[in-house]
Amino acid sequence: MPNNLGTSERPLRVAVVGSGPSGFYAAEALLHGEMAVTVDMFDRLPTPFGLVRYGVAPDHPKIKNVIKIYEKIAENPQFSFFGNVTIGKDISVSELRVFYDAVLFACGAETDKKLGIPGEDLPNSHAATEFVAWYNGHPDFLGRKFDLLQEIACVVGQGNVAMDVSRILCKTADELKKTDIAQHALEVLAQSKIKEVHLIGRRGPAQAAFTPPEIREFGELADCDPVLNPKDLELNPESQQELAEPANAPKKKNFEILKEFASRTALSKQRKFFIHFFKSPVEIQGSGRIQNIKLEINKLNGPAGKQKAEGTGQFDELPCGLLFRSVGYRGVAIEGVPFDEKKGVFSNQGGRIVDNNTVVPGLYATGWIKRGPSGIIGTNKPDSTETVGKLFEDVPKLTVCSKPDTQAVIAFLKKKKVCFVTFADWKKIDAVEIARGTALGKPREKFVRVEQMLKAIQ
Numbered sequence: 007m008p009n010n011l012g013t014s015e016r017p018l019r020v021a022v023v024g025s026g027p028s029g030f031y032a033a034e035a036l037l038h039g040e041m042a043v044t045v046d047m048f049d050r051l052p053t054p055f056g057l058v059r060y061g062v063a064p065d066h067p068k069i070k071n072v073i074k075i076y077e078k079i080a081e082n083p084q085f086s087f088f089g090n091v092t093i094g095k096d097i098s099v100s101e102l103r104v105f106y107d108a109v110l111f112a113c114g115a116e117t118d119k120k121l122g123i124p125g126e127d128l129p130n131s132h133a134a135t136e137f138v139a140w141y142n143g144h145p146d147f148l149g150r151k152f153d154l155l156q157e158i159a160c161v162v163g164q165g166n167v168a169m170d171v172s173r174i175l176c177k178t179a180d181e182l183k184k185t186d187i188a189q190h191a192l193e194v195l196a197q198s199k200i201k202e203v204h205l206i207g208r209r210g211p212a213q214a215a216f217t218p219p220e221i222r223e224f225g226e227l228a229d230c231d232p233v234l235n236p237k238d239l240e241l242n243p244e245s246q247q248e249l250a251e252p253a254n255a256p257k258k259k260n261f262e263i264l265k266e267f268a269s270r271t272a273l274s275k276q277r278k279f280f281i282h283f284f285k286s287p288v289e290i291q292g293s294g295r296i297q298n299i300k301l302e303i304n305k306l307n308g309p310a311g312k313q314k315a316e317g318t319g320q321f322d323e324l325p326c327g328l329l330f331r332s333v334g335y336r337g338v339a340i341e342g343v344p345f346d347e348k349k350g351v352f353s354n355q356g357g358r359i360v361d362n363n364t365v366v367p368g369l370y371a372t373g374w375i376k377r378g379p380s381g382i383i384g385t386n387k388p389d390s391t392e393t394v395g396k397l398f399e400d401v402p403k404l405t406v407c408s409k410p411d412t413q414a415v416i417a418f419l420k421k422k423k424v425c426f427v428t429f430a431d432w433k434k435i436d437a438v439e440i441a442r443g444t445a446l447g448k449p450r451e452k453f454v455r456v457e458q459m460l461k462a463i464q
């Protein structure tokens with residue numbers, strides 16, 4: 007290591023791969039840390055902010071205000087953004103290491119887990135992620151078709167992503183038209199014939215992973231009533247014990263909201279949102295497309311706090327024309343980075359990438375690719391701080407890069423004809439999107455094709 011690494015003569019050079027929350031919190035921790043650091047952030051999309059742009063629901067605009075914090079981070083003169091550059095394709099990990107002393111992966115969990123049951127691949131069975139990305143205008147999902155002419159949709163899973171998908175299906179076009187939902191999605195949703203949305207969870211109301219504001223919203227929709235079987239709210243002693251724990255206050259709140267839903271009698275709205283507990287899909291049936299879903303009735307087993315759903319051998323059937331699974335996400339491997347197939351994350355110890363438990367010098371991970379798909383946006387901040395702490399600790403042992411120069415990276419990308427997007431370019435895209443939205447009474451109308459984005463820059 008040169009003895010001036012981390013000083014203003016030779017700042018530590020870090021490539022951050024991914025511009026979602028974990029990437030920006032990592033950049034912040036690096037730039038405000040104990041040494042001089044230059045951060046170059048790469049994203050495979052021309053637009054920054056990861057799931058804040060392409061995951062967070064369009065009807066929850068306040069959550070997206072966090073972008074203002076990321077924009078401040080991007081103003082730092084030691085920060086550069088290279089959008090529209092895919093690591094592992096446009097530039098390999100070993101090529102990156104020529105220009106950077108360390109590479110920090112913040113590339114999220116871009117694929118989903120499957121249910122692993124027969125019939126899962128029938129037409130009209132989708133990953134919730136695909137639907138989310140489509141209604142949020144993600145360029146990779148532009149051509150997707152979702153058959154909303156069906157009357158009954160099922161959403162498997164009870165986390166907040168399942169709630170987002172259900173809510174978008176349950177809302178009227180009027181409730182969505184002033185949001186930044188992609189216009190192509192709004193047009194299809196406006197023609198929706200969906201009358202029933204069934205949310206299916208394998209455990210009980212005391213274990214559901216959704217949070218109180220998300221479930222409460224279903225009691226306030228313009229044309230949809232929440233419905234549930236009061237029998238599902240009968241708690242076993244272990245679940246009662248769980249809800250009495252102060253740490254489970256949000257779950258207790260969920261339970262109260264569900265109880266209020268179950269007590270409603272005047273259900274006059276056009277759509278119904280059915281909340282099912284203690285059921286697991288075991289088979290999806292149909293010819294040519296989904297028609298039916300076979301569910302096994304579960305009971306809970308185990309001590310309080312560790313109760314698991316166990317099949318009872320009794321079954322139920324639900325007609326269903328459209329299905330979304332939302333049972334977890336997985337990261338996507340990048341060549342040159344050890345991948346933990348079981349967990350779907352980059353193999354790491356506290357953020358240091360490891361290969362068979364041996365640290366790979368100079369490679370780090372944060373966010374969903376480090377810990378898996380858990381937590382809210384804010385959870386990524388302490389996570390990134392931890393990883394950056396490890397990186398700083400390792401600086402004396404790092405192999406320094408041979409071309410410590412962002413201009414050399416630019417020359418490399420230009421030579422490879424990679425049309426990269428800077429943060430200033432993104433701000434141009436941003437301004438045009440906002441102007442397009444104003445014309446429609448929306449906060450923004452996103453470009454849904456990469457070519458459109460690149461054209462807006464010119």
Ligand SMILES: Cc1cc2nc3c(=O)[nH]c(=O)nc-3n(C[C@H](O)[C@H](O)[C@H](O)COP(=O)(O)OP(=O)(O)OC[C@H]3O[C@@H](n4cnc5c(N)ncnc54)[C@H](O)[C@@H]3O)c2cc1C
Nearest residue numbers: 024026027028049050056057061093113114373374382383
């Ligand atoms: C549908 C959905 C809704 C959510 N809603 C909320 C909410 O309302 N509130 C909340 O607090 N949290 C919400 N979350 C959780 C929150 O979005 C995550 O905690 C957070 O986005 C994880 O951050 P990340 O940086 O690890 O990953 P991401 O946000 O996924 O960012 C990863 C980035 O890496 C880029 N990338 C991937 N591969 C490469 C590559 N090879 N080369 C270059 N770039 C690459 C991607 O394009 C992406 O921009 C939601 C999550 C989902 C899925």
